[in-house]
Amino acid sequence: MSPERSNAYRRVMKTLQDVGPSKLLDSEQQRIRYAADNLIFSSDLSTDIEAQDALADVEALCRALVESGRWELVSADRLADDVHQCGPAMPAILQAA
Numbered sequence: 001m002s003p004e005r006s007n008a009y010r011r012v013m014k015t016l017q018d019v020g021p022s023k024l025l026d027s028e029q030q031r032i033r034y035a036a037d038n039l040i041f042s043s044d045l046s047t048d049i050e051a052q053d054a055l056a057d058v059e060a061l062c063r064a065l066v067e068s069g070r071w072e073l074v075s076a077d078r079l080a081d082d083v084h085q086c087g088p089a090m091p092a093i094l095q096a097a
Helices: 003-018 026-040 049-067 073-085
Strands: none
Touching (some): 026 073
């Protein structure tokens, strides 16, 4: 696991600790934690369907938080990006697709 991934995981957990209780329902916090946990332990995102699904779920959650007016776009984007960075880097060929 790279330092970048562990730092991203730390940022996600810090976000949950700082704003989670006031701006996220318990079930939403659990979804974010589940995704971060799956991604941090994933070795290959291109073949890890569970991690892919968890990441997609967090991205959908972040969109819903913004659309409902509960979160600002910049905060939701930062959280989604941090969760994504918990996972392994995608090979360059897949990133371009």
